[in-house]
Amino acid sequence: MTKRKVNAYTIEAQRIVEIVKELKALPHKPNLKQVSDDRKCDYDKLWRAYQGYNSRSTRRAPNRRLDDAEELALKQFLNHMDSIRFGIRKEMVRDAANSILAQNYTTLHNDNELPLQVGIHWPQHYLDKSLYKYTKAKPMETARKKAQEPAYIKG
Numbered sequence: 001m002t003k004r005k006v007n008a009y010t011i012e013a014q015r016i017v018e019i020v021k022e023l024k025a026l027p028h029k030p031n032l033k034q035v036s037d038d039r040k041c042d043y044d045k046l047w048r049a050y051q052g053y054n055s056r057s058t059r060r061a062p063n064r065r066l067d068d069a070e071e072l073a074l075k076q077f078l079n080h081m082d083s084i085r086f087g088i089r090k091e092m093v094r095d096a097a098n099s100i101l102a103q104n105y106t107t108l109h110n111d112n113e114l115p116l117q118v119g120i121h122w123p124q125h126y127l128d129k130s131l132y133k134y135t136k137a138k139p140m141e142t143a144r145k146k147a148q149e150p151a152y153i154k155g
Contacts, residue, residue, distance in 0.1 A: 009056075009057070010057065012041065012042070012045070013045075013055050013057060015039075015041060016041055016042075016045055016046055016049050016055075017049065019035065019039055019041065019046065019049075020046070020049045020050050023035065023050060024050075032046055032047050032050060065097070065101065065116060065118050065122065066097060066100065066101070066118075070097075070100050070101070070104060073100055074093075074096055074097055074100060075130075077096050078093065078096075078130075078132055082132065087134070087135035088127070088132050088133070088134045088135065089134060089135060089136070090123040090124060090127065090134060091123075093123040093126060093127060093134075094118055094122065094123045097118045097122070097123070097126075098115075098117050098118060101115055101116045101117060101118070102115040102117075
């Protein structure tokens, strides 16, 4: 298990969580502006925490294309491809992610709009952060390519 870095933001976030716990225990609704002035913390952060919103460190990253269920589906697909020793390529990852996004988008939205797609560099970043080893697509050798042509085989 990795330790989280302790910086000024995490210390302030922990203080705000403790303050909110104390405020929720009160029988009446507190004046958050006065509490933030007394405790010397940011009013907006205190208000969002009191309303139950996630902080910057706990909310989902805004640039994530796939949600948790979609990412799990992509991982299962890549695990299957890896288990049968089929080389994982960046194009495969991109196409699989785009098809997952397209399938979920058409079920949730009307068909007139274009579905979301991952970017050009998204597969590379995804593979870098995951444990998958990917293979580069190489051009086929001429002799092997000819051996697969029906005209060349017949002779």
